[in-house]
Amino acid sequence: MRNRRTAAVLALAAGLAAAAGSAPAQAAPEPRSHLDLTVERGDAGARSSTTLDCHPAGGSHPSADQACAALERAGGDFDQLGQTRHQQVCTMQYDPVRLSAAGTWEGKPVEWAMTFGNPCEAKGATDGVFPV
Incomplete structure (x- = not known):
């Protein structure tokens, strides 16, 4: 009787282990928002890119929490960034910077680009979303 009970327990344990092993591993959920951010500086074409989830x-964004918070305040609308901050004082130096974003915000496609007169203007107008 004891051998039958032991065999039954071992069979049950083996079945549970097999079932647990066959269950697919749960992958981490993908971010609802993924953006590729690009900064192009001056006429020389210096270019840098970063990702923001x-x-x-x-x-790879150096301040992802702050950039996401700024986009949240703007409702994901890049044209609304910088609207809630105080006006940033910048020099009149002309050193053009082109910023672009592509990807998704809360599952909706995003394509945005704009050129600013200098890095200071770009940073202020985009609430620091772009690492200028």
Whole structure:
């Protein structure tokens, strides 16, 4: 009787282990917002890119939490960035910077680009979303 009980327990344990092993591993959920941000400086064409993930914040962006918070305040609308901050004082130096964003914000496609007179203007107008 004892051998039958032991065999039954071992069979049940093996079945549970097999079932657990066959269940697909749950991958981390993809961020609801993923953006590729590009900064092009001056006429020389110096270019840098970074990624920004939000919900949760991450990617290669050096200040992802702050950038995601700024986009949240703007409702994901890049044209609304910088509207809630105080006016930033910048020099009149002309050193053009072209910023662009492509990807998704809360599942909706994003394509945005704008050129600013200098890095200071670009940073103020985009609430620091772009690492200028």
